[in-house]
Amino acid sequence: MTLISIRDGRKHYTLDKAQTVALDGVSLDIASGERVSLMGPSGSGKSTLLNLMGCLDRLDAGTLVIDGQDTKKLKDAALSTFRNRTMGFIFQSFNLIPVLTVFENIEYPLLLQSIPTAERKDRVMNLLERVGLADYHHRLPENLSGGQRQRVAIARALVTRPRLVFADEPTAALDQKTGRAVMELMVEMNEQAGATLVFSTHDAGVASYARRVVHLLDGRIVEAGGAA
Template identity: 50%
Template sequence: MNIVECRDVRKIYRQGKVEVYALRGVDLSIEEGGFLALAGPSGSGKTTLLNIIGGLDYADAGSISVNGNQIDRMNQTELANLRLHNIGFVFQAYNLIPVLSALENVEFVMLLQGVSPTERRSRATAILDDVGLDGLYHRRPAELSGGQQQRVAVARAIVSNPSIVLADEPTANLDSKSGEGLLEMMREMNEKKGVTFIFSTHDKMVMDFARRLVQIRDGLVAEDQVKE
């Protein structure tokens, strides 16, 4: 079963009178439980595609279905709900909330979901233990290394059991050892919990880890390779 269906997705950015074609008609299906990397050079449109799949941005044309929801027809509030309950995000720059501790950062999404404080706490500590951050619950982002911050970001992305995790260049700011550890951890989550992971990346290591590699060039799917 496909968890993401993109049909003829187009996106144009307008800068004054100049039109930049970011996506020129992308067709892509992503199966549930997939571990997929969108690769391509800078400006190829991979981050734009990831943002559109995640409901962070609208496509100008085409249809996008995520987890059975036709998101191109949703308004901002509906998209916010979809993101809250179905999609987890991991960003290149970690994007943790600086005034909250690791534990509170992980709890934050559950707070928005209305999960009770006791359950929030127990689920957040469990997931932080899973990503190897036991004992660092009460450290704020500034007190953690880049790798540890990105692990908190992953924990935040998966703590509410989303169907999909979208990771935009998750290893870009990490050294190779931290990056590999993070990818191993995400692959384990994918295998254990069945969460679909979609990466956008230039990183060879991420491409090697992915079970499916989709090359995007000039706003189109140039190559779609499923590994054995």
């Protein structure tokens, strides 16, 4: 079943009156349960594409349908709700909230969904165990290593049990060994929970965790890989 469908997606940025075309007519289908990696040189549009698919930004032109929903038809508030219910996003720089503990960071998306206290606690602690950080639930992000922070970010992205997980260079700030552990965790979540996973990377070793590699160049898809 197709979960994400982009048709002729276009996006440009304007900076100091100069225009940059970030996505120049991208069409891509991603099926439910797939594990896809986006590769391409710096500036090729990987983050732009992930931000659009993750509904953190909107297309200038073209269509983006996710889980049967034409995202253009959703107003901003409805799009946020849709995103919170359907997706998790893992950023290169983790984006944890510094004044919240590990537990509270992971709990936050559940508060937005009005999940009751006891269930929130169960879900957060269960995920903390799975990412190997149960003993760290009371710590602040600044008192964690980079790999530990990324594992918290992964737990936060997964706690709502999203059908879709996006990760923008999730291992770029990590050493090789920690990066491998993080990728293995994401693969496990994809295989066990069936979450569709789309991530970007510069590293062919990291891309090999995907079943399909999509190559971007100058805002276009130059190779879409075979369907998994």
